[in-house]
Amino acid sequence: MQNKVGAFLANPFLYPILTQPTSAFNLRKIMDEGKVLLVNLSKGKIGEDTAALLGGLLIARIALAALSRSEIPEKDRRDFYLYLDEFQSFPTSIIANMLSELRKFHCGIVLSNQFLFQLDPAVKSAILGNVGTLISFRVGLEDAL
Numbered sequence: 121m122q123n124k125v126g127a128f129l130a131n132p133f134l135y136p137i138l139t140q141p142t143s144a145f146n147l148r149k150i151m152d153e154g155k156v157l158l159v160n161l162s163k164g165k166i167g168e169d170t171a172a173l174l175g176g177l178l179i180a181r182i183a184l185a186a187l188s189r190s191e192i193p194e195k196d197r198r199d200f201y202l203y204l205d206e207f208q209s210f211p212t213s214i215i216a217n218m219l220s221e222l223r224k225f226h227c228g229i230v231l232s233n234q235f236l237f238q239l240d241p242a243v244k245s246a247i248l249g250n251v252g253t254l255i256s257f258r259v260g261l262e263d264a265l
Contacts, residue, residue, distance in 0.1 A: 128173060133166055137174070147185035151200040151227070152192075168209075176211040179204070183218050186227040197226040207231045208238040216246035223250075236263050 128134050150157050159178060161171040182202055189197055207215060218229060231251075236244055247254075256263070 128170070131167075131170060134170055134173070143181075147181055148188055151185055151189065152198055154198055154200075163209075172209055172211075175204075175209065176214070179210055179218075180214055182227075183214060183222065186218075186222045186225045189225045189227075194224070194226075199226045199228065201228045201230060203230045203232075205232050206234075208233045208240075208243075212240040212243040216240075216243045219246045219250040235260055 129138060145157065147157075149155070159174075161175050163171045166174070179202075186200065202218075204210065204215075215229075215231070218227075222229070231247070233239070239247070
């Protein structure tokens with residue numbers, strides 16, 4: 121584990137992000153004020169491992185920010201939407217938990233990927249059990265079953 125952390129800290133792209141004493145932006149404020157945050161985690165630009173690590177950290181921080189909205193009365197919570205493209209690249213257990221827990225905090229999640237086979241079975245079950253709307257285009261044989 122220490123070798124992996126050391127490798128990430130040796131990355132000149134990641135080092136300034138992971139070692140900041142405070143965040144450059146406030147996720148809770150972004151949610152509550154209806155602002156937009158775009159994050160480009162292109163694997164071609166920053167690498168697959170770096171993209172997965174940053175994506176996982178950001179998704180976890182978003183989940184914590186959404187959970188912290190419990191102090192606001194539900195009627196006063198502003199809707200917030202998280203869009204994750206190629207979401208199978210990110211840690212799966214947190215996404216499964218988010219699907220079942222964040223709706224009451226007015227946090228909607230839009231997930232996109234190529235096919236269900238890419239998904240961890242727990243995430244697949246969470247999607248099929250919790251998601252209100254599924255949109256499919258050109259479904260392959262296994263996904264059609």
